[in-house]
Amino acid sequence: MPDVFISSxxxxxxxxxxxxANFLQLKNAVSGVKKHEDAKMxxxxxxxxxxxxxxxxxxxGGQNRYTKFEHLLxxxxxxxxxxxxxxxxxxxxxxIISTTKGxxxxxxxxxxxxxxxxxxxxxxxxxLVAEHFQFVHSPIxxxxxxxSGIMAIITGMRLxxxxxxxxxVIAGADTISKFILSGFQAFQxxxxxxxxxxxxxxxxxxxxxxxxxxVLTSNRKYDxxxxxxxxxxxxxxxxxxxxxxxxxxxxxxxTRSIQEAHLLAKDIDFISAHGTATVYNxxxxxxxxxxxxxxxxxxxxxxxYYGHTLGAAGLIESIVSIQSxxxxxxxxxMGFEQSGVTTxxxxxxxxxxxxxxxxxxxxxxxxxxxxALVLCKE
Amino acid sequence: MKGISTSCSIRDGxxxxxxxxxxxxxxxRLPEFLLSVYEYFGMNYPRFYKxxxxxxxxxxxxxxxxxxxxxxxxxxxxxxxxxxxxxxSSLDTDLKYYESVKDIPSPSLFVYTLPNIMIAxxxxxxxxxxxxxxxxxxxxxxDFMWRYVEGLMNDNILKACIxxxxxxxxxxxxxxxxxxxxxxxxxFLPFTLGSVNKIMAxx
Numbered sequence: 001m002p003d004v005f006i007s008s009x010x011x012x013x014x015x016x017x018x019x020x021a022n023f024l025q026l027k028n029a030v031s032g033v034k035k036h037e038d039a040k041m042x043x044x045x046x047x048x049x050x051x052x053x054x055x056x057x058x059x060x061g062g063q064n065r066y067t068k069f070e071h072l073l074x075x076x077x078x079x080x081x082x083x084x085x086x087x088x089x090x091x092x093x094x095x096i097i098s099t100t101k102g103x104x105x106x107x108x109x110x111x112x113x114x115x116x117x118x119x120x121x122x123x124x125x126x127x128l129v130a131e132h133f134q135f136v137h138s139p140i141x142x143x144x145x146x147x148s149g150i151m152a153i154i155t156g157m158r159l160x161x162x163x164x165x166x167x168x169v170i171a172g173a174d175t176i177s178k179f180i181l182s183g184f185q186a187f188q189x190x191x192x193x194x195x196x197x198x199x200x201x202x203x204x205x206x207x208x209x210x211x212x213x214x215v216l217t218s219n220r221k222y223d224x225x226x227x228x229x230x231x232x233x234x235x236x237x238x239x240x241x242x243x244x245x246x247x248x249x250x251x252x253x254x255t256r257s258i259q260e261a262h263l264l265a266k267d268i269d270f271i272s273a274h275g276t277a278t279v280y281n282x283x284x285x286x287x288x289x290x291x292x293x294x295x296x297x298x299x300x301x302x303x304x305y306y307g308h309t310l311g312a313a314g315l316i317e318s319i320v321s322i323q324s325x326x327x328x329x330x331x332x333x334m335g336f337e338q339s340g341v342t343t344x345x346x347x348x349x350x351x352x353x354x355x356x357x358x359x360x361x362x363x364x365x366x367x368x369x370x371x372a373l374v375l376c377k378e
Numbered sequence: 379m380k381g382i383s384t385s386c387s388i389r390d391g392x393x394x395x396x397x398x399x400x401x402x403x404x405x406x407r408l409p410e411f412l413l414s415v416y417e418y419f420g421m422n423y424p425r426f427y428k429x430x431x432x433x434x435x436x437x438x439x440x441x442x443x444x445x446x447x448x449x450x451x452x453x454x455x456x457x458x459x460x461x462x463x464x465x466x467s468s469l470d471t472d473l474k475y476y477e478s479v480k481d482i483p484s485p486s487l488f489v490y491t492l493p494n495i496m497i498a499x500x501x502x503x504x505x506x507x508x509x510x511x512x513x514x515x516x517x518x519x520x521d522f523m524w525r526y527v528e529g530l531m532n533d534n535i536l537k538a539c540i541x542x543x544x545x546x547x548x549x550x551x552x553x554x555x556x557x558x559x560x561x562x563x564x565x566f567l568p569f570t571l572g573s574v575n576k577i578m579a580x581x
Contacts, residue, residue, distance in 0.1 A: 065557050100492060102467075107444055107476045117547065122467055123516040140522070141514040144494040151511060155526075162529050177470075182479050182486035232535075233509040234456065237501040249507055252456055366489060367498035369510060 001161045004176050004229075006214055006375075007222035008083040009319045012076040013210035013306060014049050018169040022316075023323040026331045027351060031305045033206045041178045042185065047194055048176055049208035049307040066128065067103050072173040072211035073129050080213040081133070084222055086167045088133035094165045095139040098124045098152035098172030099311035105177035129171075146274070146365030147233070148172060149212065149314020150373050154231030156216045166218050173211035174310040181207060187241065189278055197275035197301035197333055198282045198347050201258045202341030205276045208307025211317030214322075226322050229358075229374045230260030236368030243280050243364055247287030250370040254292040254362060261358070265293040268374075269356045270330045270348070272321040274363045275301020276308055277335065281364060286341035288370075294360070304334025314363050318373060325377045328356050342346035380531055381565020382573055385556040386443035387581030388415065388435060394581035395442055396566055398477070408549050412438060418443070423503065430471040430490035431551075433499045436462065436544040439499045443540065448557060450504060450538075457537040459508035460497045461527055464485040464545035467514050468493045496544060506537050518543045518554075520574040531560045543578070554578055 011022040014032035022372075025032075032049035051068075065309055066074060077095075083090060088095070102122045111117050118124060126139040142152040149172040154166030174180075184190050184205065191204035216228060234253040236244040244250065258265060269295060273285050282301075289295055302317050309316055330352040339347060361373040387394045391404035393415055402530040403414045412434045416426055421441060429437060444450075450458065471490040489495060494512040501510065509530060515522070523541055530536045542555035556577050559571050567573040 002448050036451055042543065101472075104472060107472065112473065114386075117466075117469060120469060121465060122514040123465055126514075127516070138516065138519070142511065143492070143514050144497075144510070145492045155511070157528070158529055158533075162525065164525060179491075182483040183475065183491065186483040186485040186488055233511065235460075235498065235501045235509045235510050237455065237505050239502070240495055240498050241485075247426045252507070318407070365494075367493055367494045368501070369494060369498070 002218035003227055004157045004160050004216050004218060006226040006228065007086055007217045007224060008080045009214045009322060010076045010079040011210065011212050011316050011319050012072060013316065014051050015305065018079060019319055019323055022306040023320065026305055026320065027329065029334065031334055032208065033304065034308050041181050046181065046190060047206045049206065050176060051209060068102050068175050070125050070128055073097065073171050074132055074228060076211035076213040077133060077171045079170060080215050084215050086215055086217055086222060088135050088169065090167065091136050092166035093135065093204055094137050094159060094168050095130050095135045096152045096156050096168055096170045097129065097139055097141045098148040098315060099141065099174055100143060100145060100148060101174055101180055104179050105175060108178055110343055138329060144369055145367050146310060146313060147363040147369045147371035148272055148311040150318065150361060150363045150371040151233060151371055153214060153228060153318060154233065154371065157228045157231055160210055160216055160218050168216040169213065169377040170216065170315065171211065171213040172312040175209045175271055176207045191277060194335055195277035195303050196335040197277040197303050198341055199336045200338045202279065202282060202340055204278055204279045206303065206307035208309040210309045210312050210316055212312050212319050214319060225378055227376050227378065229376045230257040231373045232256035232260065234370045241366055243284040244368065247284045247291055249363065250285065250288035250364055251291035253370045253372040254288060254360060257374050258360065259374040261376060263358060263374065267358050268294055268297050268360045269358050271297055271299040272317050272361045273299050273301050273358060275303055275333065277303055283341050286343040286345045289345050290343045295345050298330050298346050298352060300331055300333045302331065302349045318361050318375065321361050321375055325356050325359055325375060329353055335342060379562065379565065380560050380569045382567040383557045383559050383562050384443055384447035384566055384571050385577045385581060386439050388439050388553040389551065393442055397580055408551060409427045416569050429499060432468060432470055432544065433490060433496045433548045435546050435551055435553050435563045436496040437499050437503065439544065439555045440540060443555045443557055453537050455505050455507035457508055458506040458508060459530065459536040459539045460500055460510040461539055461541050462497060463513040463518065463523065463543055464493060465514065465516055466482060466545055470547050500540065518578055520578060521571060524571045524574045527558055
């Protein structure tokens with residue numbers, strides 16, 4: 001089976017337009033989460049990490065040809081491709097897109113008719129993005145709730161390992177509008193202030209928007225020192241919107257991905273958790289981490305900087321982890337002060353400099369889905 | 379040997395199992411049709427009534443698929459997976475949810491605004507805990523699905539997997555599911571690209 005290397009990446013978020021710019025903001029403890037008062041989105045003020053109305057979007061040809069969601073993908077993919085030598089138009093390259101709701105905000109602003117339903121469909125966005133970069137093959141859209149980004153990386157890894165493709169461009173994005181915000185509010189899942197992952201006082205999520213891209217390859221010429229070594233997905237088979245009571249299913253995915261990477265629990269140097277800051281998610285994750293014998297490993301959640309970026313979260317957070325491996329720095333968990341999970345785990349609260357080799361990235365989402373990914377430095 | 383154990387399709391007012399029509403109720407509207415399938419097969423699962431139409435369609439197809447054709451106790455829950463795709467994601471319920479936002483946003487509708495919730499409904503019913511994935515594609519890509527599931531089996535990630543296509547928007551719907559097992563004596567069909575294409579065409 002060929003090795004799978006990360007050849008380049010990009011984070012396009014309210015914190016910055018490149019991976020390096022984003023990582024610098026995290027090192028400086030800058031958060032993109034701000035208070036917003038926007039009656040179009042919510043009657044009450046809310047905290048979220050959103051793009052400003054005047055944030056940079058590239059001009060990509062015909063007016064209004066691309067939606068904000070598609071713009072995010074295009075800008076992010078463009079930066080990632082420009083760093084590498086991998087060609088979108090290569091017959092051995094596949095495009096994989098991760099999103100939960102894509103162009104859903106169009107329901108709020110346009111008349112609902114057959115043309116709109118066609119325009120909202122995720123494969124249409126994927127095709128427009130693929131055509132922009134002249135990808136040869138039809139793109140694949142992964143839409144499995146909040147694990148979509150991690151799942152897209154795992155899908156790309158598998159397609160490369162099977163020999164079907166040599167390169168995979170994996171991009172994820174979501175934008176926040178009333179549709180999504182009102183839904184999480186209806187679930188009483190949105191924090192009235194900045195979110196506090198794993199903290200005693202945690203009381204819900206902040207939403208966020210952004211995009212992330214990783215370019216995977218089996219071509220050693222583009223080896224930049226980080227490999228995707230293992231990935232696993234599991235399902236709780238328990239509840240649509242509440243996580244497992246035991247964490248056993250997430251733990252299964254963690255253990256399985258570590259085994260696939262030919263590693264042991266003791267080889268994991270840090271965990272980039274999902275850490276949404278809801279009471280139940282963080283509790284379940286702490287249990288899963290302990291069940292996997294990883295309770296002493298430094299853990300962070302990046303939701304305090306980015307909010308929950310949904311279909312982009314797994315990508316953005318994996319890319320921050322890749323940068324952590326490169327710079328030997330674990331980013332602290334913004335918003336965390338005092339542990340509020342019943343199983344003690346090692347939440348990272350200060351910028352930690354350490355020799356880092358292996359990272360475990362995890363995620364969980366609606367529908368009881370769980371995903372884990374192992375990223376390794378050579 | 380690796381094989382397709384059974385298949386089920388629901389389209390055009392007909393339910394087919396292994397290519398044979400087992401129920402027909404044409405010229406009814408979709409919700410009534412889905413309920414008539416549930417009642418005809420004598421199903422008893424109160425959660426069914428809470429599901430959105432997409433989940434009902436996928437769940438019914440999975441029930442008919444597995445009935446008399448699968449012994450889940452042959453496997454560990456983690457060895458059984460669900461890999462599905464469609465082209466309209468959850469748009470049918472997205473439209474209904476956004477209607478509710480104008481009044482009071484409904485959390486019970488919002489949870490169904492993700493297509494993988496259908497996978498969760500099938501997983502909860504059967505205690506399937508293995509790998510699942512939901513892909514949104516312009517049309518069913520038999521080659522992609524076949525290679526992907528072939529890989530999951532060859533890498534020992536799954537030993538049994540429900541695969542297929544479940545798409546629904548307003549009154550238009552189509553569900554085609556098939557069950558792949560890694561070690562199945564005398565399978566219904568060999569697990570080949572040709573078999574997958576045949577099932578998609580004829581159910």
